[in-house]
Amino acid sequence: MRRHYYTFLILLMFLASCSSRDLTAVPDGSIALEDCALTSPAGNQVDARCGTLTIPEDRSNPNGRQIELKVAVIPAIKRSPETDALFLLAGGPGQSAIEAFPGMISMMSQIHESRDIVLVDQRGTGKSNPLRCLDPEDESLTDEEALAKLKSCPETLDADLRFYTTEIAMTDLDEVRSALGYETINIYGASYGTRAALTYLRMFPEHVRTVTLDAVVDSDFVMFMDAAEDGQAALDQFFARCDADDACKVTFPKLQNEFDGILARLEESPAEITIPHPLTNNPLELTVTPQMITNMVFNTLYVPDFVATLPLSIHEAYADENYVPLISQAFLVNAGIYDGMFYAVTCTEDAPLISASEASKRGEQSVFGDRTVDFAAVCAEWPKGKVTPEFREPVASDVPVLILSGEADPITPPWHAEKVSESLTNEIHLIFSGMGHGNLSSRCSSNLFKTFIESASIEGLDIACVANIQPPPFFVDFSGPRP
Structure with missing residues (x-):
């Protein structure tokens, strides 16, 4: 269960649909594209045009080692599309944009009608010289063995x-833009992708028409430094919401006590269990510890659909020592991360800024504890790249920016976005009550996204629907919420 000790900034793509249509032309550029199909683990398929761009690994040495970037273009449905494509920047760091997209095509369907959608596997992910350390389907290593590996x-x-690093990757992205023949582009960045999007905006502002930031990483964000406090705030909101909900309160009147009881019981005697692996269905032997449970709960808080079942999962674990519902869902949150790329980026950009004493102090005030210790231990052994002095400066811009935040996001709650908005003069920040990490899946947010992209303006956006967004109701049993 070791990889769940490294909770990533990742936007999960749950809404899926199939795309099957004739592919229209894409801008004439220097990347040779051919028909391809993008397929999700669930079997959803999206028709696209795929190619590769060969680039130097070390951009200061153009004649040195070369690597390939995997690129996919989903051509607009209209025969005469708009010329400013939408580029999607994935989360993590370490998520493949191409692998994630089939699960989010329905979120992008309105944009897709009139604009190409461009996906680039950031170097180190997908088929762009992928960097992996641990087998994502192998949970047999102990925490100590995984840390050593x-x-x-x-x-x-x-x-x-x-x-x-992110800055090098955004130079790659601009080369892809140029090679595909797009003069200006729209950018959607989710989670870590917001760091990438803001970096691109700072480096190449003349090529940016609009930016949409979903689950925002601010310029001062240091991986895991705020996780204990932000996660605890999200957990406290969860318990308060259950207590304020009649059905949840009646069904689970002592939910927080049950959660504390699980941790106390496992502290005294960890549980040995065997469950079907949520990704492979193979038998998986686990030693359930308090830290595993807190990590599982932290992961679950990312996703409102998972939070809806969390009271029931906690009760099952407490009353019947049935940990399967809680563990199975939480496994899915970190699926699809190229962990080698995660550490290559964050060991350079985040680890040097960790304050061990401050992280320890914050961890003492949270059930989630200090989440920087193992991260710093790994990064001590990894080579470090360089970032420019500007990398950690707030990005100032008058480009139109749409910002989306979930009120109950455990890793990038709204206060991070508020810091980003201070240096943006043409932005609007929408906060979705009770929601988690990533907020483009509702009809309200997808319609606002479409209007924003079409108009390239925050003026006139009808945001009334945002107040009506509510998280899914709590399950009172395995048949669902109370009618």
Whole structure:
């Protein structure tokens, strides 16, 4: 269960649909594209045009080692589309944009009618020189074994890990833009993708028409430093929401006590269980510890649909020692991350800024504890790249920016977005009550997104629907919420 100790900034793509249509032309550029199909693990398929762009791994040495970037273009449905495509920047860091997209096509369907959608697997992910340390389907390693493997991982990777930073990746992205022939683009960044989007906006403002930031990472954000406090705030909101909900309160009147009881019981005697692996269905032997449970709960808080079943999952774990519902859902939150790329980026950009004493102090005030210790231990063994002095500066811009935040997001709650908005002069920040990490899946937000992209303006957006968004109701049993 070790990889759940490294909760990533990842936007999950749950709404899926199939796309099957004739592919219209894309801008004439220097990337040779051919028909391809993008397929999700659930079997959803999206028709696209795919190609590769060969780039130097070290951009200061253009004649040195070359790597390939995987690119996919989903052509607009209209025969005469708008010329400013939408580029999607994935989360993590370490998520493949191409692998994630089939699960979010329904969120983008309105944009897709009149604009191409461009996906680039950031270097180190997908089929762009992928960097992986741990087998995502193998949970057999102990935490100690996994930590040792992560520390020694750089020796096993075919990469110069100094050259996988966000700024270098955004230079790659601009080369893709130019090669595909787009003069200006719209950018949607989710989670870590907001760091990437803001970096691109700072580096190449002349090519940006609009930016949409979903689950925002601010310029001062340091991986895991705020996780204990932000996660505790989200957990407190969860318990308060259950207590304020008649059905939840009646069914689970002592929910927080039950949660505390689970942790106390496991502290005294960890549980040995076997469950079907949620991704492979193979038998999976686990030792359930308090830290595992808190990590599972932290992961679950990302996703409102999962939070809806969390009271029932906690009660099942407490009353019957049935940990399967809680563990199975939480497994899915970190699926699809190229962990080698995660560490290549964050060991350069985040780890040097960790204050061990401050992190420890914050961890003491949270059930989630200090989440920086193992991260810092891994990064101590990894090579570090360079970032420019501007990288950690707030991005100032008058480009139209739409910002989306979930009130109950455990990793990027709204206060991070508020800091970003201070230096943006043409932005609107929408906060969705009770919602979690990533907020483009509702009809309200997708319609606002479409209107914003079409108009390239925050003026005139009808945001009344935002007040009507509510998280899914709590399940009182496995048949669902109370009617």
